Amino acid sequence: MLDLMSGFVAELRNAGLPVSLTENLDAMEAIKQIPLEDREAFKWALGATLVKNGAHWRAFETVFEVYFSLRGPEYALKDDEDAGDFWREMQEQLRQGEGKGGAGAMDSLTQEELMNLLMRALMDGDQAMMRALAKQAVQRFAGMEPGRPVGGTYYLYRTLRNLDLDNMMGKIEQAKSDDGQPPITDLERRLENDEMQHRIEQFKQEIEAEIRRRLVADRGAEAMAKTLRKPLPEDVEFMHASRDEMQSLKKALYPLTRKLAARLARKRRHGRKGPLDFRNTVRHSLNYGGVPAEPKFKYPRPAKPELMVVADISGSVAAFARFTLMLVYAIQGQFSKVRSFVFIDGLDEVTEYFKATEDITEAIHRVNTEADVVWVDGHSDYGHAFEVFWERYGKDVGPKTTVLLLGDARNNYHAAQSWVVREMKHRARHVYWLNPEPRSYWNTGDSIVGEYGSHTDGVYECRNLRQLEAFVEKLA
């Protein structure tokens, strides 16, 4: 058990969770209070002591699954067991599962029979059947072979492709009306669909768990945990985020903006203690018989900056531009004014989109679909875009303006026109460049961030939310 626990904690740390020594000890203390066969309580005992950030919960669950829950509640954790026992037990369990019992009984079914069984299980919400079917589906379709160095996603893909779950909804609806119980109203149908979607999602998770269970049995928890390791949301790279990661980024963004706004508001109020407010102090001293017992200070309110965001929204940097715009608009109260411009090789102002609606997602959608950013061929041309910007809006850049230039500065070998940035710097309060590329890529190939950057107040690497947040906080 100790062995298992230290492996588990080491893997949490590898996944980026900051587990301190005291927390580790607390966890050991906590699990003593919980009967080990209560796997749920066991999980919470570990979670409550080792994970102190809601955004890290997903990562914790993955590691927990690999280390503790994949073998199912029928196997009790023993105090004196080590990782080797753990393995042997798992492999034993798998061998037994094959051939006979639960999943085995389905081996002789045709694919069509299997699909019908699945449809019924989904319609009835029969959890036990869904679990058995997930096992069977993996065994039948995933084509897993011991020792093959393939990731879980590959097996998942193969299994899902054979199950054709996308058409399951339609089939279920058909079956319902064949059964003579079609939903009556649109609302009911909608809710019914959501319920089925939910069950299909559960079923997919069963399949994933089954695949992982087998992989763990094949490769060991440590190796498995390593392949499942994913960056925490705040560390996901904008430029390489998968669809799932985008989703988790988006989720992380809102609480982050709220935090940021609260922090900035506080900073504004308490930033600097001003000079003594004499009149106020005297007024309060009346409460203490004329003794100035409670000195009062003036709080200076620093002027809010006026922001102009100029963002490259071409392919690889689009996600970065999107998140930066979202972040900036989510805390726009911190600026006296925000204007935004997007470009590829042509440039367009999109401030109006954000004014027209409270819904930032909607505005972003319009940026992606309506903004007029293509001039010649739709490949980034910073030089031309900057020229257009200067010609049309240069006059609006003044001593209160902070300009943010966003992009990887990959200029496709067009003319740089870096004089525009130099002019900006002359007129504006500050000019900053935010680059979503790793610093080591800067100024390689057609990247000319150094040339532009030399005219700014600084170039910042913003590969992930963590870096972006840090920059924005400094800015406001």
Added chain:
Amino acid sequence: MGNRFDSVQAVRDGLKKVNYLADDGIASVAFLADRLGKPVLVEGPAGTGKTQLAKSIADLTGARLIRLQCYEGLDESKALYEWNYKKQLLRIQADKKSDTWSEVHDDIFSEEFLLTRPLLEAIRADDPVVLLIDEVDRVEVETEALLLEILSEYQVSIPELGTITARQIPLVFLTSNNTRELSEALKRRCLYLHVDYPDMDREKEIVLTKVDGITEHLADQIARIVRSIRQLDLKKAPSVSETLDWARTLMLLGIEHIDAEQAKETLHILLKYQTDIAKAAKELSSDK
């Protein structure tokens, strides 16, 4: 340490008796808080039953609830104790001639002039108490340090009176809406509990328990619709309190079965932003 509960299940059953529907996480962490004598930091979106949890635990254990409501600017004198210096001044004025200074000093720094605030009150309590430090993310970092000291030692030192040590380790709940990252030190000291929106079945149970006279059918419909709405990309998803408000409204309107029209007309109870309402209304009338 504590022995207020026999098992995780006992916590869950007990909470249910006082009308609080806990899931595995809530019940397990409350159980551990007692056994390990550690405070619980409860984090999660607004209106998911964080504050209510502390109240319900107090209810269940027959303890007195002591609540420290946090706000920006909360300091030691409001959280811990303060000398009543108006009274002290009066005392000094009254005895200007007769007493020596040291007599006066001993006198004005005695119990009589001490104003006890929630933290001190919880430490000094003889009877069982539950301490709720609500919305701790609103205080400044310095105040957080003060809390930290008390939560690690369960004692307070008052220079003029000496150290006051807790006679019992109270159950302590801190809640946070996560508007600020709390210090690592505070988090390390606490058990962490993230409460999220309840799943559909639990939300239905909550509605059934909290809304008098509601039918199973209506509660079920409500929980389903709320689940579907929470899946949309909203500025602010409906909280449990909003679900409950909505259920009560529907009851008042005498609705037994919700149709799309009625849902749309009452969406403003569930959602606060116009854009969210529009989005949900559109979704509810389409079958996707």
